[in-house]
Amino acid sequence: MALENISTVFFSGALVMGFIILYQVKGIGKCLSVMTPYGRMGLTNYEMQSVIGCFIFSMWAFGSVFGSWGTTELFALGLVIYTMQVIFSKFWLKYFLYGPLEWFWRSATYLKLQPFRRK
Structure with a gap:
């Protein structure tokens, strides 16, 4: 171990x-x-992966696929999720300065609402 x-x-x-x-x-x-955009939205993407994973691998979503999928299927699923997040991050950062959770974290840290939209 x-x-x-x-x-x-x-x-x-x-x-x-x-x-x-x-x-x-x-x-x-x-x-x-x-x-780069994926990294700038790291916290949002990390939490999104958790939500997506909970949805996919829970009993109430698709049935419990956790035990039935092999390494290859899980790797392919990870690549699909990653690719979707890269595309989403690039699109999001065209219109906004930060990811939603990054903006919230920054605003909470400075105790002041930070600018959110690009001008």
Whole structure:
């Protein structure tokens, strides 16, 4: 168990470093910039994934698909959800400065309503 936790930390670090290195490569960096809006709405996307996951994997939604889906199906589902969120984030940030939860968090932090719409 402890070895698995340590390897997870190293794998996560390697993944982050890999993205940093790829982002600095000229041609690849522009392709990765597609993820910028997704990152700017990180809290909203994280919570959206939780809501979507609860809906899909709950007994009352599609029946309990959690135990019947394999790794390939779950990976494909994750890619579909991620792609939809990237598209949604890019569209949202054309009209608004922040994601809805990011705006709420920022307003609560500063104890003052922050601007929300782009001018």
